[in-house]
Amino acid sequence: MTDPAEKTRDLTENANRPYALELKGVSKAFGSIQANYKVDLQLKHGEILALLGENGSGKTTLMNMVAGIYFPDEGQIFVDGEEVVIGSPRDAYKYKIGMIHQHFKLVDLFSAAENVVLGVNDGSRYSIKEVNERVRQIADRYGFNINPKDKIHEMSVSQKQTVEILKVLYRGAEILILDEPTAVLTPQETEVLFSVLRQMKADGKSIVIITHKLHEVLAISDRVAVLRKGEHIATVNTAESTESSLTEMMVGKKVSLNIDRTEPHDTAERLVVKGLSGHNPEGLKVLDDVSFTAFGGEILGIAGIAGSGQRELLEAVAGIYSPDEGEITYIEPKNGDRVNLRKKTPLQIRELGVRLSFVPEDRLGMGLVGSMDITDNVMLRSYRSGRTILLNRNDPKKLAEDIVRDLEVATPNLRTPVRRLSGGNVQKVLVGREIASAPSVLMAAYPVRGLDINSSYAIYNLLNDQKERGVAVIFVGEDLDVLIELCDRILVINSGRVTGIVDARTTDKETVGFLMTKSDDRPKSDERGGNS
Amino acid sequence: MIVFEFLLNALAIGITFLYGSMGETITEKAGHLNLGIPGIMSVGSACGCAVLNVLCRDGCPVHPVLIVILALLATLAGGALMGLLYSFLAVSLRSNQNVTGLAMTIFGVGLAKFIFAKLEVDGVFYTRSTKYFRFPFANTTSSLQYIGILVFLGIALAIVSSVVLSRTRVGLHLRAVGESPATADAAGINVTKYKYIATIIGSAIAALGGLFYIVDFQGSQEAYLTVEAMGWLSVALVIFSTWRPYVSIFGSFVFGVLYILGSYLPSFGLKVDMATSNLIKTLPYVVTIIVLIITSIRNRPENQPPASLGVSYFREDR
Known part of the structure; x- marks a missing residue:
């Protein structure tokens, strides 16, 4: 307005x-x-x-x-x-006061109206007909496109969101x-939401x-x-x-962290990604023509707002997520052979030395088995290499001991289930295991999320070590200060698109922050005017 | 008239499954897979029979209505106590539901056998009470001689529980608890309370099936040995009726027909041996598997078990 x-x-x-x-x-x-x-x-x-x-x-x-x-x-x-x-x-x-959370709290099997009235007990006799009627009135008033009788599991994400908004309005917020x-939401759905918001604002x-x-x-x-x-x-x-x-x-002034950073040396192409595109199960585009090259002996940072496609990008390289189109080429460090990773299974990709560690949204789910101890979790990566039908526990145990000692994992003993360890220690176990396999590409997503300062620096040092050894390190981070001080180059991803690859030594927070948040599809000039 | 008698008997045995499956359905609507139903039916019927044994020891001096009510109350109490025990283990202590349920069955069946063995030592009198569970005006020529008051109570309860589940606020909340306890919790519904009450009520109703089977349908002192089998069939009926009490009225009749078909085949002029007749008794499980296959292929969410079935709810897990 x-x-x-x-x-x-x-x-x-x-x-x-x-x-x-x-x-x-x-x-x-x-x-x-x-x-x-x-x-x-x-x-x-x-x-x-x-x-x-x-x-x-x-x-x-x-x-x-x-x-x-x-x-x-x-x-x-x-x-x-x-x-x-x-x-x-x-x-x-x-x-x-009513809040619409990011993760919807809806019963899939119920109709919109049943979800709206759930938990409301105003003393009146319960009649789904009346609820349907009242929900319809509210929907009409604000221009929601929704049928109160539709089941949630038949709805699109934006309709589900509408039900959440209706829930709040029904309770008189x-x-x-x-x-x-x-x-x-898709851009079109966003437009619809905004017009609803403007209408609610006009309603006081x-x-x-x-x-x-x-x-x-x-x-x-x-x-x-x-x-x-x-x-x-x-x-x-x-x-x-x-x-x-x-x-x-938003980003503020630069904070100096004093992370050691060496000049990359003997860099060689290790991973070439070209024109990678893909969508998520809801049909939204999550990767849009992503291209970049990762070099051995350097740390490539990936900056972006959470959910901009970082996860899918890493998983595509690891062979877990299958993109719609694009090429992922891996160059063998020994003989320079070019390998198309898209034709390989996750296991084959792992054996080439491409390692994905840390997916923090699901630290335990993706990489470790919570109820197993450190040794067994270390063994998850090596049990296939045994020669007899019985497991060889000695080597993994030694490796587990090394990880606990070198990374100072705080654990009562090696037999403690990893889910009893604190988040930082779980992360150390994960990274320790992945590094122990001598990778040639190491991808780490948010490896320091939730860690205290000392643990964070321990992880930075580990990544720097790997870089020194000629590994191509890909580091997805969220703290711009860290990205700028740790990485050699920073790739900025924004809604699945690469909006820039900058030199971390010369860039500043404002530049990266702007690349992270700017939109290519500039809002149309009349958008601020709304529908007035 | 053999066909008519067959159908009435099928209806009557089906009522056993109806009580059991109704109780299990109510419990499962709260998200609790209660495999303790066979044990709960055993214990409930043992409690009922123990009371009947005392009441009928000296030729049933008490008013018949009082006899029936006291027996029903004892059965409900026995079932409810088992339900309370299950709830404490599976809701409050969040133990694994399958393990807890199976343990309840093992425990319940054993306890019931102990009680019935004790009754046998004291003298079996509960079988004398069968006539009080029939209508007083039903004589030997009436078709009501096969179906007593518990048959009609069972059907009435199934209709009532259907209406409560689908048409009332309590039913809506209960289904929400079973589908998505986190959502129900966020909406201000007391998840633990609903789980406890649904499990206890469900167990009490299931227990009535055991009493009906022993005292009314069989009316014999060996009947208690087969209550457990009735319990498992009841659990199968829940799946057959796709978690809908009103469908289970029809489903219980189908189960009843299939279950007693073997023993009636000779009367229909077909010669079957003992083994075949027992094999035919497994038909209810076969049709349940067929229903499972069909509903799995069609894969409509409405025909699936409650989404959080078998999963313990803990608020901090989110």
Whole structure:
């Protein structure tokens, strides 16, 4: 609603009202990690506020405290000027606050209306007909394209999201919080969502949209609150912001980490990826014409917002994910033979020396068996090489001992199931095992996520060691400071597309941050005008 | 009239499966695979029979209605206690549901055999009470001589539980718990409470099937030896009826027909030996496998077991 007259009316109408939602000095820590620190935030009536920040900047945690999922360690929350205590999602609904989470909480077998009414007990007689009718009314009012009788399992992702929004509206929410609602949507679906949001705003609802996509912030929001490393940096009017000013606030000033970095030497082509494209099971394009070359003896960093295709890219190289088109060529370091990896099974690719370690979304699921001990997990990579039908446990045991000693894995003994180890120690076991196999390509995704400083440096040193030995290291990271100090080159991936490959020694955070968030499909000029 | 008698008897034996499968369905709707049903039916019927044995020792001096009610209450209590034990193990302690269920069956069948052996030593009197479970106005010429009040109670309960499951808020919440406990939890539904109550009610209802089988359908003192088999057939009926109590009314009749078909074949003029007649008794399992194959091929989510069946729910696991 950029119609000036309308805007003025909105402003005068809401000028004397207290904020719809106000946070004062809200902090939250998980163990030693400070997720939010003394955050102040104001949400006006009838506005769309974008909450912007990098991965791990504390956006979702902050809003989860408003929605009653977490309880703040300190600070106050005010709704309509009155201080409130929100201890559960139920409390949040009492104050007319509803949050639409990134991961939908829906019963697949139920109809939309059944999901909407689930858990609502207003004392009235339960009649699915009346619920259908009420859901339809709400849907009509905001222009949702949904049939209350449709089953969730028959719906598209965007329809499921609509049901989540309906759930919140059905419970009478006046403040809606959407956690990265566009992450799962196609551009067209995003447009539809935005028009719904504008309609809800016109209806007087106050909306917080959590995002890290700059063009969406510019397209939909009235104001932007920027979080960085858990702290509130600034809240600015969207009209006065640009992509670059927001990027600067998001990434902040460079922090020096003093990671040792040697000049790469004896570099040789090791992995050539050309024109790789692919989609996910939902049919969204996750890789779009990705091309790059990884050299032995250097660390190639991959930077990008979470879910931009990093996982699929690594899995494609490892032979787990099968892309629609493109070439992946591996060059044998010994004799220079070129091998097409797309024709190989994951096992054959592994035997060539291409190793994938760390997929942290599922640390245990992808690489280790939680209920087995360190030795057995180490053996998972070698049991095929035995010569007798009985397992040879001595070598893996020795290797496990080496890993525990060299990487300082904190474990009571080698027989402890790995799921009892802390995250950092699990990661050390994983990387130790992969490195022990003397790889020629080592891919590590988020290897230091959740690790303390010392463990992180231990991992950096391991990667540097491998680089020294002539291994082509591919490092997917999220902390730009680390990427810039550790890597030799940085490939930036953005919505499945390579938006740039930069020299890590000469680049800066703003450049990488901008490449990560800029959009090739510039929002059409009329997008900010909406449908007014 | 042999065909008519056959069909009525099939309906009657089917009621055993109906109670068992209804109880199991209610439990499974809460996401709990309770393989303890055979044990629960055994223990429940043992409790009922123990009470009947006391009441009928001296020629049943108590009012018939009271006899029936006390027997039913004892059976329900026995089943409910087994359900409570299962819930404590599988819900609160989150033990493996298959293991817990099988253990309940082994324990329940053994305990019931112990109780019945004790009754045999004391003298079997519970078989005298069969007539109280029939309608007083049903004489030897009426077709009601084969089907007593528990038959009609069973069908009524199946209809009621169908309506509760599909048309009420409680049913909606219960199905949500079985489909996606995390979603139900987020919606403010007390998952643990629903799991406990559904398992306990389901176990109590299943136990009635055991009592019906021993006291009403068989009315013999050897009947307790075959209750366990009835329990397994009930579990199969849940799959046959694709987790719908109203389908299991029909399914229980089909199971009943197939189960007693072997013993009626000679009456229909077909000569079968003992082995064949016993082999025919396995037909219910065969049709269950056929139903499983068909529903798996069609793969409609509506015909599948509750999504979280067999998975313990722990909030922090998310």
